[in-house]
Amino acid sequence: MKSDKGPYSRPRWGVTRWLVDAGPGAPEDIRAALIADLHGSLPVFAAGAVNTMAVAGVIAIRQPTALFIAWFILEVAICLARLTVLVVAHRRARDRRQTPTDLHVLLAIAWSASVGFGVAISLASGDRVVALLACLSAAAMVGGICFRNFSAPRLAGTMILLALGPIVPGAALAGEPLLYLVFLQVPLYLAAMTDAAFRLNRMLIATMRAERENGHMAQHDALTGLWNRAGFVDALNRKLEASSRNDGSFAVLFFDLDNFKPINDTFGHAAGDKVLQLVADRLRRALPNSAVIARMGGDEFVVLADSITAEQALAIGHRIIDEVAMSYRLGEEICVQVGVSVGVAMSPEHGTEAEELLSAADTALYEAKSTGKSRCCLASFEINLAALRRLQHSNAAKGAGMAA
Secondary structure (H helix, E strand, C coil), X not given: CCCCCCCXXXXXXXXXXXXXXXXXXXXXXXXXXXXXXHHCCHHHHHHHHHHHHHHHHHHHHHCCCHHXXXXXXXXXXXHHHHHHHHHHHHHHHHCCCCCCHHHHHHXXXXXXXHHHHHHHHHHHHCCHHHHHHHHHXXXXXXXXXXXXXXXXXXXXXXXHHHHHCCHHHHXXXXXXXXXXXXXXXXXXXXXHHHHHHHHHHHHHHHHHHHHHHHHHHHHECCCCCCECHHHHHHHHHHHHHHHHHHCCCEEEEXXXXXXXXXXXXXXXXXXXXXXXXXXXXXHHHHCCCCCEEEEEECCEEEEEEECCCHHHHHHHHHHHHHHHCCCEECCCCCEECCEEEXXXXXECCCXXXXXXXXXXXXXXXXXXXXXXXXXXEECCHHHHHHHHHHHHHHHHHHHHHHHX
């Protein structure tokens, strides 16, 4: 679950960090998403703000005393400040700048305290209509507080306490014995709503974890932990889109293992799987962290190397050959060796689309194999033309199959 508004800054103050903490064990991307959820949307905020300002305004008209007028002014000031901070936060998040998250949390606390203050003075006034309006408004806001802020249950619980807690001293000041029932009701309601916020938070984090894991599994190879075909094509398309804006150059290196089938035939598929895992480990160590490494299926691998020249791409190809071609010990008495050949395609010289680049690199790989194994071959005009023909033939075959 990701916010579409951009990244929101973590709180920097100790108390605000504690209020919005997601609890132990929550991954960093989930924590960032929970912070984004706290900012909500402007329409949801506006509905609550309009309600509390309207209630405070109507009560101030009915009871035009200094206390109620001051409450109305305070409510308007806090809501306008919250609106301003929320708009600024959305804009800064879109621009990838620091957002005023601490102030956003502080104003949320101030707003709930203002709602609670209005409840207390309304009950103490002895005006039943005023008390009814204030209490109904506060109760309605508690539901919104819980369901809008359960991504930070400590914050939600604090806001609920500040909004409803003052009912207890307000009822005591009212002097009406029947209202003393709230001494029992309010603590139970506070406990139930706060518990609901924590339960919803745990469900949200569990859902986010599941989405995160499913997304990872959908784009990664279960055996090696490298990217799979779908994940690599997505990364390649993103790179192509970015390079179209900044004229960047990058390389796609396609390779497979020589003499891999005899390992499966002689020692079994478990041994072959172990070799593939060891190859993946060597690739991670040999290539820079910025490289995107994928297993396309079987013993085929592909690498996306950014911001390099053709000469540097060929050097990476030879490094892959040197690393992968070393022997692999699968047990005390089993030692195997595989070779590798590499085909290299450069963007934009050899293609401006993902399938074009993959096809050009694949064709360059076959060229490398045909001239002798353990070689690295850069796509050329002839190779690129052959790759284009193969791609057109493949697309035509797919079209014919769909028509049939």
